[in-house]
Amino acid sequence: MEDDKPSISEIQLKVVVAGYIGIGKTQLLNRLAGKEFNRHYNSTVALHLERCVRTHERVNYTFFFWELDDRDHNVGCRRLYTAEADMVILMWDASTTERRFREPSFKAVGQWLNKLDDIDFALENRPVLFVMNKTDRSEIKEPTPEEKKQIEAWVKTYGIKTYDIVSGSVKDSMEPFEQKLVECAKKTTKAFGLARTQATQLATVGNFPGVREANNNSGTVLERKVTMGNF
Ligand SMILES: Nc1nc2c(ncn2[C@@H]2O[C@H](COP(=O)(O)OP(=O)(O)OP(=O)(O)O)[C@@H](O)[C@H]2O)c(=O)[nH]1
Ligand SMILES: [Mg+2]
Secondary structure, three states: OOOOOOOOEEEEEEEEEEEOOOOOHHHHHHHHOOOOOOOOOOOOOOEEEEEEEEEEOOEEEEEEEEEEOOOHHHHHHHHHHHOOOOEEEEEEEOOOOOHHHHHHHHHHHHHHHHHHHHOOOOOOOOOEEEEEEOHHHOOOOOOOHHHHHHHHHHHHHOOOOOEEEEEOOOOOOOHHHHHHHHHHHHOOHHHHHHHHHHHHHHHHHHHHHHHHHHOOOOHHHHHHHHHHHHO
């Protein structure tokens, strides 16, 4: 029997991932790519690339992650690495077993927004996902009210239109993070573009019989509409 559901659509998204050194960026991306958690620390120099695909509501989202390192000598490359990104992930480290990390890594989130803004990276229309990581090493499992307030202030300062916050640990289930990731993906400009295209296609296919009756001689118009319907 023929499947009358609309075919699967493809969307490719470039995601910038940044934050303080050693907060778990690489491990998070490795987990998304299907690799196991690794206790061994191998610090990223300059750039780490990872790719994963998630399907939601008949859309295949291919995420291309660009993890930037936090070293200032790589400043010159940032404009290149962030070019045409669709989304941003900024992380901090929630471990309370190593308190010396939590505060500086949270401050670094704000510093990263500033660094991105400095290279004329428009944050307005790029969803930002704020990630509190390493909750397995913390008695505080959610962002504190102060952290939430600070994030709201940053969102205002940088004119960010869409953002979300998620907490978790790459040692535990990745489900909450993955849900938020897809939610953010759905709010990117590309996803809106895709939704518009699909709506146009549906409207076109829906109008097709009426158009045929009204345009008996308009072969070109019909041909174009059929092509779009099969797209
Ligand atoms: N307990 C715990 N450890 C983690 C978690 N995520 C990462 N780690 C550990 O933290 C260390 C740093 O992890 P990475 O993923 O390399 O951190 P990073 O942010 O990519 O580090 P840089 O590339 O140097 O900036 C490693 O030893 C990891 O095993 C986590 O969720 N929980
Ligand atoms: Mg890394």
